[in-house]
Amino acid sequence: MIRVLVPLPVVLPLLAAGLSIAFARHQRLQRAMSLVTLTSVLVVACVLLHRADTEGATVVQLGGWAAPAGISLVADRLSALLLVVSAAVLLAVLLYAIGQGVADGRRSTLAVFHPCYLVLGAGISMAFLTGDLFNLFVAFEVMLVASYVLITLDGGKAQVRAGMTYVVVSLLASVLFVTVVGLVYAATGTVNLADAAVRMADVPAGLRVALGLTMLVVFGIKAAIFPLFSWLPDSYPTAPSPVTAVFAGLLTKVGVYAVIRTQTLLFPGEDAIGAVLLVSAALTMVVGILGALVQDDLRRLLSFTIVSHIGYMLLGLGLYSVAGLAGAILYTVHHIVVQTTLFLVAGLMERREGTSSIARAGGLQRLAPLLAVLYLVPALSLAGIPPLSGFLAKLGLLQAGLADGSALAAVAVAAAILTSLLTLLVMARVWSAVFWGPVAEVVPDSDLQDNIDVGVARTPRLMTGSAVLAVTGGLVITVIAGPLYALTERAADDLVERDPYVSAVLGSDR
Amino acid sequence: MSGNLTLALLVGVLYTVGTYLLLQRTLTRVVLGLGLLGHGANLLLLQAGGPAGEAPFSTEAGGGVAGVAGGTADPLPQAMVLTAIVITFGVTAFLLALAYRSWVLTGEDEVQDDVEDRRLARLSHEHPHEPPRAPRPEDDP
Numbered sequence: 001m002i003r004v005l006v007p008l009p010v011v012l013p014l015l016a017a018g019l020s021i022a023f024a025r026h027q028r029l030q031r032a033m034s035l036v037t038l039t040s041v042l043v044v045a046c047v048l049l050h051r052a053d054t055e056g057a058t059v060v061q062l063g064g065w066a067a068p069a070g071i072s073l074v075a076d077r078l079s080a081l082l083l084v085v086s087a088a089v090l091l092a093v094l095l096y097a098i099g100q101g102v103a104d105g106r107r108s109t110l111a112v113f114h115p116c117y118l119v120l121g122a123g124i125s126m127a128f129l130t131g132d133l134f135n136l137f138v139a140f141e142v143m144l145v146a147s148y149v150l151i152t153l154d155g156g157k158a159q160v161r162a163g164m165t166y167v168v169v170s171l172l173a174s175v176l177f178v179t180v181v182g183l184v185y186a187a188t189g190t191v192n193l194a195d196a197a198v199r200m201a202d203v204p205a206g207l208r209v210a211l212g213l214t215m216l217v218v219f220g221i222k223a224a225i226f227p228l229f230s231w232l233p234d235s236y237p238t239a240p241s242p243v244t245a246v247f248a249g250l251l252t253k254v255g256v257y258a259v260i261r262t263q264t265l266l267f268p269g270e271d272a273i274g275a276v277l278l279v280s281a282a283l284t285m286v287v288g289i290l291g292a293l294v295q296d297d298l299r300r301l302l303s304f305t306i307v308s309h310i311g312y313m314l315l316g317l318g319l320y321s322v323a324g325l326a327g328a329i330l331y332t333v334h335h336i337v338v339q340t341t342l343f344l345v346a347g348l349m350e351r352r353e354g355t356s357s358i359a360r361a362g363g364l365q366r367l368a369p370l371l372a373v374l375y376l377v378p379a380l381s382l383a384g385i386p387p388l389s390g391f392l393a394k395l396g397l398l399q400a401g402l403a404d405g406s407a408l409a410a411v412a413v414a415a416a417i418l419t420s421l422l423t424l425l426v427m428a429r430v431w432s433a434v435f436w437g438p439v440a441e442v443v444p445d446s447d448l449q450d451n452i453d454v455g456v457a458r459t460p461r462l463m464t465g466s467a468v469l470a471v472t473g474g475l476v477i478t479v480i481a482g483p484l485y486a487l488t489e490r491a492a493d494d495l496v497e498r499d500p501y502v503s504a505v506l507g508s509d510r
Numbered sequence: 511m512s513g514n515l516t517l518a519l520l521v522g523v524l525y526t527v528g529t530y531l532l533l534q535r536t537l538t539r540v541v542l543g544l545g546l547l548g549h550g551a552n553l554l555l556l557q558a559g560g561p562a563g564e565a566p567f568s569t570e571a572g573g574g575v576a577g578v579a580g581g582t583a584d585p586l587p588q589a590m591v592l593t594a595i596v597i598t599f600g601v602t603a604f605l606l607a608l609a610y611r612s613w614v615l616t617g618e619d620e621v622q623d624d625v626e627d628r629r630l631a632r633l634s635h636e637h638p639h640e641p642p643r644a645p646r647p648e649d650d651p
Contacts, residue, residue: 134590141597148604160612161622167605168540172532174601175547178594182555185587234626 002051006060006073009041009083009125017118024111031098034114038094038121042087049080053487057494057504059131067506068195072131076501077491078329079128082257085333086128089249089340090121092470096344097242099462112149120146120246127254131505133184133191136258137177140222144170147251151239158238166235173221180214184266187211194505197265197498212267213276216259223255225314226284229307233291236306237299237356241347244299248306249340253332256313260328264495265502269320277318278408282415285311289422298346298356298430302339305382305426308419309335315412316397319404325492327396330485334381334389334477341378341470345371348467349434351459354442358430363439370464372435377471379431381478383424389477394420396485517557524550537609537619541602548598552591559587 016037023029051058057076061067075083097113123143130136148170152163185191187207188199200208217228224232232252236244267273288308295301313335316328346356352368353361365372381388394416401413477484494500524546531543563583613619623631 134593138593138597141601145597145601145604148601152608155611157615160608160615164537164605164608164612164621167601167608168532168544171544171598171601171605172547174597175544175551178548178551179554181590182551182558182587185555185590186558191586191590 002047003058003060005044005047006058006075006129007062008044009087010073010122010129012037012041012044013118013122013125017115017122020115020118024115027111030111030114034094034118035091035098037118038087038091041121041125042084042091045080045083045087048075049077049084051075052077052080053490056500059504068190068192071135072192072194072505073129074131074194074501074505075129076504077487077494078257078261081329081333081487081491082253082336083125083128085336086124086250086253087121088473089336089470090117090124090246092466092473093242093246093249093340093344095466095469096245096347096463097240099460099466100240100242100347113153116146116149117246120150124250124254128257131193131501133193133196133262134181136193137174137181140177140254140258141174143251143254144174147247150243151235151247153240153243162235162238165231169221169231173218176214176221177218180211180218183211183214192505193261193265194502197502198506200266208267209270209272212263212270212273215262215266216273216276219255219258219262220280221255222252223259223310224252224307225310226280226287226307229284229288229310232307233295233300233303236303237297241343241350245340245343245347248302248343249336252306252310253336256310256332259314260317260325260495263317264320264325265498268496268498274318274320275408277314278412281311281314281318282412283311284308284314285415285419286422289419289426292426293422293429296357296359298349298358298434299343301358301426301430302342302346305342305423306339308423309339309382311419312394312397312416315401315416318412319400319409320496321400321404322489322492322496323396323400323403325495326485326489327393327400329488329491330396330481331393333484333488334393334474337470337474337477338378338381338390341467341474342375342382344463344467344470345374345378348459348463349375351463353434353440358433361434361440362437363435365435366439374464374467374471375435376431378474379427381474383427384420385424387478389474389481392478392481392485514557514561517553521550521553521557524553535620537612537621540621541605541609544605545598545602548594548602552594552598555587555594556591557587559584 016033020030020033023033048058052075057074060073062071062073064070094117097117101113120143123139123141123146126139127136127143130139148163148167151166152159181191184196187203188196190196190199203211221228236247239247263273263277285308288304288306288311292301292304292308295304312331313328316324316331318324348371349361349364350356352364352371355361377388381390384390384394398413398416401409401416528543528545528547528550531539531546534540534543560583563581566582566585609619612622616622
């Protein structure tokens with residue numbers, strides 16, 4: 001009966017979103033509904049992860065139609081793990097958003113915020129759970145449509161400009177997605193991922209590589225890999241802090257998940273695709289971090305670090321070994337938590353300083369020592385300083401890269417090390433500009449994204465509290481890194497073997 | 511699988527025109543371009559289902575998913591195209607609203623410059639050996 005749980009992470013937020021619109025005038029009720037829903041999703045996700053790890057993937061055939069005909073939802077180790085992390089992050093950011101909303105008291109946008117946020121959550125869960133290529137497209141659309149509204153929530157000049165770029169780029173990626181679904185259907189006659197994985201063996205090698213690369217472009221746009229990333233630093237920074245935080249943590253990682261899932265399942269071990277992945281991983285890392293190095297706006301700077309660190313996950317996938325994939329999955333988990341935390345803390349810093357320009361801030365360490373700690377821990381983790389989670393994840397990836405032995409892998413590993421050092425430089429630059437030095441006079445920017453009265457606005461305990469929670473989450477990953485790595489290794493094993501997934505969906509008697 | 515040449519050519523034309531429009535600076539053309547691209551993709555998906563045929567109702571049990579029993583059209587791509595059309599429709603409506611909002615706010619129907627581009631433009635102003643760009647209202651001082 002446990003299979004009933006599988007659709008819940010999608011169904012619950014969608015139902016709650018509908019109710020949330022109906023009760024738009026009752027703010028407390030809206031908040032309570034969002035909290036209860038996301039908490040239940042987290043619990044369900046934990047149960048699914050436990051079950052996936054002990055008894056194998058849980059599969060539900062929607063509507064009772066057997067596998068290749070109907071839509072399958074699959075909660076295997078990778079899906080369930082990412083589901084748990086995303087539910088936890090959604091919950092933490094929700095607390096932050098509630099704290100901020102209560103403090104700033106903007107009723108009109110808040111009423112829209114909750115339903116959209118829940119739909120976003122449903123879309124993310126569906127993308128992780130689905131075992132069907134077309135359903136994956138629908139999941140992406142559900143997620144993106146909610147994100148379109150969230151990114152243009154204020155409707156100001158900057159939001160509209162950024163929203164336009166974001167919507168057009170996403171829509172273009174969606175059109176390409178439909179194209180690739182059509183091509184896969186023409187080539188294999190199925191859109192069920194497990195079924196397509198089996199039939200892809202009969203597709204001519206050249207066509208297979210072409211399909212694989214097209215799919216890489218589709219998800220590469222969403223995951224912001226080089227050279228398809230330039231929309232990201234341009235659009236993310238203009239949204240309100242909690243929205244940017246959740247986008248930064250989750251949306252690109254859904255793209256990364258889709259890349260990992262489709263490449264391992266449909267196009268396993270294609271050397272051509274592996275080479276493309278490694279080259280683009282190295283370039284993503286280096287170009288992204290060089291972009292971050294020259295930014296003055298903290299949000300833009302952090303957006304470039306997202307791009308840069310997507311490269312690490314691609315590196316792990318490009319190696320296509322159990323160790324590489326395990327490293328990539330662990331890195332994804334670490335990066336979701338750490339990047340979200342950094343954006344939440346950046347929101348708090350902006351609130352204190354009245355600006356997101358690091359040149360105009362200063363001396364925050366004396367004004368807000370807690371904030372300094374909250375920034376330092378995830379920043380060092382992102383840079384990969386031992387013993388934090390970033391170090392452990394990077395170590396796994398670098399070892400896997402060196403074990404690979406090819407020249408291309410060695411170059412990518414060198415790029416990874418360089419990027420790690422440059423990340424440390426970027427993080428240290430922010431630290432010395434914002435936290436050290438003389439206390440800067442608070443002169444609020446004219447175009448603050450978070451409509452606040454600087455100097456008057458308090459920082460509610462709930463906002464700080466949720467940032468503390470997120471930082472703690474990052475530390476928890478560090479503490480449980482051993483069992484977590486073992487889990488990601490088992491998940492990577494499933495991915496490389498492919499059979500656990502395929503036989504779970506199609507039945508073992510195939 | 512036998513293809514339909516007319517449809518294939520039409521898909522090609524739609525993609526070409528769509529891409530051309532997408533590369534324009536005017537927002538309206540970008541929106542139109544995306545619409546055409548969407549139609550192209552939908553037609554391609556429809557073609558992936560094989561030749562047209564009779565309505566896919568079958569009294570016999572167990573017609574497979576792919577390669578449907580003789581004479582009938584494959585219903586799956588049609589269902590998928592319907593879904594895709596609905597989604598594209600919704601998003602295009604949102605995009606039009608956004609383009610209108612942009613026009614209300616800035617008074618022009620153009621894609622706004624990228625932040626980084628503007629910074630570069632400002633730098634090139636300081637180095638006069640390059641031809642200066644016409645100043646725009648959104649160039650902040």
